[in-house]
Amino acid sequence: MSSRSSRPSEPNPARKAGEHLTMADLAELAGVSAITVSRALRDSPLVNPETRAKIKELAEQQGYQFNISARNLRLRRSMTVAVVVEMKPTVERQMSGPYPLDLLGGISQELTSAGYSVLLTSLQGGALPSVQAADGVILLGQGAHEDAMHEVQRWGRPMVVWGAVSRHETQVVVGSDNHRGGKLAAERFLALGRRRPVFLGDSAHGEFAERLEGFVDTLAEHGIVPLTPTVANFTVSAGAQAVHQLLDEHPQFDALFAASDLLAIGAIRALIERGRRVPEDVSVIGYDDTPLGATYLPPLTSIHQNFVDAGVSLARKILAMIEGRPAQSEILPTHLVARVT
Known part of the structure; x- marks a missing residue:
C-alpha cells in the first residue's frame, strides 16, 4: 500500500482541548489517506496489519472515537447487505446443507471484514423495511424460470445473484461452470x-x-x-x-x-x-x-x-456495486470427484 511515510505525531497543538478530532486530522497525523484510516478502524483486510495497528494506536492516543452512525449518515448507507435465500427449507432439504450454509460463510466472512452487517432473509419474508433499507442484495438462487430473480429485482436495490451465468447478460451473476x-x-x-x-x-x-x-x-x-x-x-x-x-x-x-x-x-x-x-x-x-x-x-x-469461494465472490461484487465500481459476472471452476459409484 502506498502512503506518506510518517511516524505517529504528538497531539496537534493547534487543536483546542476538547475539540473534536476528525478522521482527516487522524489521517494527517498517521501520514495516510482518510480512506485508509476508515478501513483500518473497520479492520478491513485492504489495509495491511502493521498499518492497521499503527492507526489504531494513534487513534487511542489521540482519544479519537470512530462514529459509525455519523459515517453511515454521511454516506447515506445502512452498511447492511440483505442475503435472500431462494429455497423453502424442509426436513429433507435444510438450510444447514452446503447450499446455502457454505455460501453464507463466504459472504459473511467478506462483508463483516468490510464493516457490513448481514441481514439473512427469504423470499417468503418479502421486501421488509429492513431489506428495503439495505445497501444491496445478494440472492442465492434464481428460482424456476428466474422468477425469484425478477421478484428481487423489483425491490430496486443493487443486486448480485448466485445461479446460471449463461442466461443473463445484464445482471451480475456468480455461478459454477x-x-x-x-x-x-x-x-x-x-x-x-x-x-x-x-x-x-x-x-x-x-x-x-x-x-x-x-x-x-x-x-x-x-x-x-x-x-x-x-x-x-x-x-x-x-x-x-x-x-x-x-x-x-x-x-x-x-x-x-x-x-x-x-x-x-x-x-x-x-x-x-x-x-x-x-x-x-x-x-x-x-x-x-x-x-x-x-x-x-x-x-x-x-x-x-466451491461454495465458500462463491460466497466471497458474491460479497466482493455487491460491495463494488454499492461503492459505484464496476462488477462483472463470474463462472467458477468445477471438477469431478470420483468415488465408488
Missing part, C-alpha cells in the same frame, strides 16, 4: 462404457439446464441420447420416486447423472430397493460434492463446486 460439470459426468460414463444414461433434474432452473446441456452435448458426439425425466423437487424422496418410475417404464438404463447429491442418494436408494447393484449395474453421479454424499454407502461420485 455447470456446463463443464455435465460434460465431466458424460465423459466418465463414456469411459466406463455406459450407453444408456439418464439425467435427473428440472431444466426450468438455469443451473440444472446448464448441467443438462453439457451432459447432452457431450453424449451427442457419441450418438447417445439420454433419458431426461423432470424432477421438480431436490430431495432424497423425490430422487427415489423418480427412479422407481424409471425402472417401471425404462428399466434398461445403466447410468444416472443427478443434478444434486440429494437426488443421487435417493436414486441409489431406489436402485438398491429394486435389486440393482451400484455401480455394477448402474453408475451414479451427483452434483455439489456434499459431505453427505462423500460418506454415503456407497460413497457418491460427484461434481464439486
